[in-house]
Amino acid sequence: MTVPAExxxxxxxxxxxxxxxxxxxxxxxxxxRTALADPQLRANLRRATTTIRDKRSRVVAxxxxxxxxxxxxxxxxxxxxxxxxxxxxxxxRAVVAAGGVVHxxxxxxxxxAIVIEVARAHGTTEVVKVKSMTTQEIELNEALAIEGIDVWxxxxxxxxxxxxxxxxxxxxxxxxxxxxxxxxxxxxxxMGKVGRxxxxxxxxxxKQLAEAARRHLREKFLRARVAVSGGNFAVAETGTIAVVxxxxxxxxxxxxxxxxxxxxxxxxxxxxxxxxxVFLQLLPRSATAERMNPYTSMWTGVTPGDGPQxxxxxxxDNGRTDVLSDQVGRQALRCIRCSxxxxxxxxxxxxxxxxxxxxxxxxxxxxxxxxxRGIAHHPxxxxxxxxxxxxxxxxxxxxxxxxxxxxxxxxxxxxxxxVEHAARSHRIPxxxxxxxxxxxxxxxxxxxxxxAERLASLGGRVVGRRGxxxxxxxxxxxxxxxxxxxxxxxxxxxxxAWWRRTGGRDDAR
Amino acid sequence: xxIALFITCFNDALFPDVGQAVVRVLRRLGHEVEFPAAQTxxxxxxxxxGYRDACIPLVDGFTAAFAGYxxxxxxxxxxxxxxxxxxxTLAASDAATRAHPDLQDRVAAVTPRVYELTEFxxxxxxxxxxxxxxxxxxxxxxxxxxxxxxGIGDRPERLLAAVDxxxxxxxxxxxxxxxxxxxxxxxxxxxxxxxxxxxxxxILSTGAEVxxxxxxxxxxxxxxxxxxxxxxxxxxxxxxxxxxxxxxxxR
Numbered sequence: 001m002t003v004p005a006e007x008x009x010x011x012x013x014x015x016x017x018x019x020x021x022x023x024x025x026x027x028x029x030x031x032x033r034t035a036l037a038d039p040q041l042r043a044n045l046r047r048a049t050t051t052i053r054d055k056r057s058r059v060v061a062x063x064x065x066x067x068x069x070x071x072x073x074x075x076x077x078x079x080x081x082x083x084x085x086x087x088x089x090x091x092x093r094a095v096v097a098a099g100g101v102v103h104x105x106x107x108x109x110x111x112x113a114i115v116i117e118v119a120r121a122h123g124t125t126e127v128v129k130v131k132s133m134t135t136q137e138i139e140l141n142e143a144l145a146i147e148g149i150d151v152w153x154x155x156x157x158x159x160x161x162x163x164x165x166x167x168x169x170x171x172x173x174x175x176x177x178x179x180x181x182x183x184x185x186x187x188x189x190x191m192g193k194v195g196r197x198x199x200x201x202x203x204x205x206x207k208q209l210a211e212a213a214r215r216h217l218r219e220k221f222l223r224a225r226v227a228v229s230g231g232n233f234a235v236a237e238t239g240t241i242a243v244v245x246x247x248x249x250x251x252x253x254x255x256x257x258x259x260x261x262x263x264x265x266x267x268x269x270x271x272x273x274x275x276x277x278v279f280l281q282l283l284p285r286s287a288t289a290e291r292m293n294p295y296t297s298m299w300t301g302v303t304p305g306d307g308p309q310x311x312x313x314x315x316x317d318n319g320r321t322d323v324l325s326d327q328v329g330r331q332a333l334r335c336i337r338c339s340x341x342x343x344x345x346x347x348x349x350x351x352x353x354x355x356x357x358x359x360x361x362x363x364x365x366x367x368x369x370x371x372x373r374g375i376a377h378h379p380x381x382x383x384x385x386x387x388x389x390x391x392x393x394x395x396x397x398x399x400x401x402x403x404x405x406x407x408x409x410x411x412x413x414x415x416x417x418x419v420e421h422a423a424r425s426h427r428i429p430x431x432x433x434x435x436x437x438x439x440x441x442x443x444x445x446x447x448x449x450x451x452a453e454r455l456a457s458l459g460g461r462v463v464g465r466r467g468x469x470x471x472x473x474x475x476x477x478x479x480x481x482x483x484x485x486x487x488x489x490x491x492x493x494x495x496x497a498w499w500r501r502t503g504g505r506d507d508a509r
Numbered sequence: 510x511x512i513a514l515f516i517t518c519f520n521d522a523l524f525p526d527v528g529q530a531v532v533r534v535l536r537r538l539g540h541e542v543e544f545p546a547a548q549t550x551x552x553x554x555x556x557x558x559g560y561r562d563a564c565i566p567l568v569d570g571f572t573a574a575f576a577g578y579x580x581x582x583x584x585x586x587x588x589x590x591x592x593x594x595x596x597x598t599l600a601a602s603d604a605a606t607r608a609h610p611d612l613q614d615r616v617a618a619v620t621p622r623v624y625e626l627t628e629f630x631x632x633x634x635x636x637x638x639x640x641x642x643x644x645x646x647x648x649x650x651x652x653x654x655x656x657x658x659x660g661i662g663d664r665p666e667r668l669l670a671a672v673d674x675x676x677x678x679x680x681x682x683x684x685x686x687x688x689x690x691x692x693x694x695x696x697x698x699x700x701x702x703x704x705x706x707x708x709x710x711x712i713l714s715t716g717a718e719v720x721x722x723x724x725x726x727x728x729x730x731x732x733x734x735x736x737x738x739x740x741x742x743x744x745x746x747x748x749x750x751x752x753x754x755x756x757x758x759x760r
Contacts, residue, residue, distance in 0.1 A: 029698070029699065029700070032697065032700045033699045036700065042703075346686045346688065346704050347697075350700055350707075351700055389692075389696050390700075391690070391693065392653070392690025392691075392701070392704070393557060393653075394686035395653055395657035396684070396686070399657060412557055412559070415557070416560075420559075433560075436560045439554070439563075440566070440567070443549045443567055444566050446546055446547050449521075468736055471737075477692075477695035477696075480694075481698070481733070484702045484705075484737060485705075485733030486737045487729070487733060488523055488524070488732070488733075491524070491526075493525065494521050495525035495529070496516070496544070496546065498525055498529070499544045504544060
């Protein structure tokens with residue numbers, strides 16, 4: 001591959017159309033309906049999740065001590081959450097001692113303002129970016145675009161999403177909803193608008209696609225003076241930040257520019273260097289089904305004459321301390337963003353990630369997003385409130401989670417918070433709350449239940465045919481069930497009525 | 510051994526045959542079964558839907574109805590899991606209010622005696638052959654709560670394998686959820702149906718005559734889809750197969 005000797009002048013992209021956003025995503029059932037109606041999306045998702053799921057099972061099964069590793073991972077993260085204030089201050093001291101600058105950001109606006117200020121101080125009009133969930137959470141790209149600063153995503157899948165004016169749909173593989181042909185079309189149509197164009201004869205061969213991406217990105221790596229990254233881990237003891245990636249684009253961003261800004265969620269700490277050992281085994285096997293991660297970059301502050309000469313670490317709260325205050329929900333902060341829960345989730349496999357209305361999709365998104373948006377403390381919007389219900393509670397996510405987050409437990413816990421907020425803010429109970437209260441009353445005594453069963457049996461005989469209730473224009477939950485599923489009519493004689501009549505002796509009716 | 514049947518509200522109203530089958534199996538094995546008439550519901554629907562307060566009286570009622578039995582047997586893994594995993598937590602949350610005196614102690618006395626049917630047969634009675642005969646090909650659906658919450662493993666398959674004349678037809682992607690999920694089935698009906706459609710396709714690909722599972726709720730969902738599509742596949746709870754006549758009765 002030829003590398004241009006002189007940096008290529010930038011093509012500014014700030015005249016682009018407005019950046020896509022998750023804001024305005026409808027509640028999950030509605031967003032899911034749109035996704036389910038797209039057969040291409042469902043085929044892409046099924047193929048991709050099945051492949052990664054099978055690979056993950058194989059490499060996890062190789063480790064006899066997998067369960068011990070999971071327990072160790074969970075224990076280290078719980079220790080971090082317990083000692084967070086002290087560990088954060090320790091990290092700050094270590095980073096400052098190594099020549100870095102530490103900033104504290106209460107929320108997204110704080111963090112974005114810090115990044116903008118640093119970028120401006122260097123007079124840059126563009127930054128290159130390492131793939132980072134935290135900067136998506138705070139919508140940094142949008143904030144920088146408003147300031148006229150171009151952001152170039154350099155992770156292959158993130159670049160596909162950015163070039164396609166698209167939204168990510170997976171934590172690790174944000175373009176999982178795209179197949180090769182769609183990617184070829186995006187490269188051919190969009191690369192030239194923001195830099196080196198794709199070859200005119202580009203095919204959907206993965207090698208060709210990767211080569212086009214490499215050439216397109218290379219001029220940006222060589223030109224950019226400021227890079228922005230997130231971080232997978234931060235070692236409190238040494239002040240070392242670690243980025244774990246598989247393409248080498250991260251290494252380029254972390255070493256070539258003069259200035260590096262890392263935005264890090266405060267839960268990303270590990271106490272000591274040695275703790276990394278556990279996570280560098282758990283993460284690659286859970287995420288990409290690799291035994292060892294391909295590119296693991298670690299740096300401590302600034303090293304004179306080597307790599308960025310100015311390092312800023314932005315420590316982000318943005319709702320995390322609220323999550324920490326919830327005894328059940330706080331386990332979500334153990335998350336190391338591996339995506340194993342997405343890949344095994346039967347709901348995610350059908351709906352894809354964008355239905356979750358947040359950069360954090362799938363089971364972890366369903367428990368993290370509502371908590372970051374403050375569900376424990378105040379009523380949330382309808383979309384957020386729908387997320388804890390976007391699960392059949394099958395439990396596959398808990399089994400796959402490398403840090404043992406009991407996602408079903410947290411889902412049910414958050415459902416209770418949604419119900420409590422609704423009860424407080426509605427003077428008249430919602431239809432659902434009313435039905436649940438009525439059912440609760442009926443189920444309190446056997447006598448009431450027996451009466452209700454007799455009523456249901458009569459009703460069933462009115463609407464049922466040959467023991468089943470078929471298609472019926474019914475409102476609410478009954479209609480939702482009957483649209484595609486028949487329902488067995490309530491029995492003519494309930495079990496308890498049969499027992500009362502026969503004493504359990506006559507089982508030939 | 511005093512054995513109580515916990516029928517579950519769902520089977521009581523919709524699938525009484527399942528309860529009758531459990532009684533038949535246990536009686537054939539020489540055990541008497543009692544039906545405590547005060548029983549109603551374990552509270553799973555309310556709990557999983559976020560209505561925790563409504564669960565406490567149900568936990569209270571459950572412990573009262575089943576106090577004093579040596580074994581409480583239920584044909585529902587997900588209800589068994591609800592009792593074992595959550596009744597203690599709910600009782601603890603009630604302890605501060607003292608609305609139900611001694612609830613924690615009563616729950617601690619009752620919950621360890623709750624067994625899902627296949628656990629009771631295999632672990633307590635030490636059996637896999639219950640003397641049944643069922644000359645059909647059968648697809649077995651592993652329900653999520655039986656495998657992941659209750660950990661009953663392959664007990665149902667071992668019981669089915671010992672049934673005279675029965676051929677088990679393995680279902681592809683057997684660990685995938687069918688999409689029922691309690692109120693998920695109606696609150697997220699489209700996703701639930703999409704999951705169910707894929708499960709139905711996997712089950713039909715086995716060519717089996719009969720679909721069975723250890724839990725009626727999943728069967729109601731999958732069976733509802735099968736029935737609507739006009740499929741001839743029969744849907745039966747595992748207990749109904751185990752209660753089938755012995756080989757000598759067939760002759």
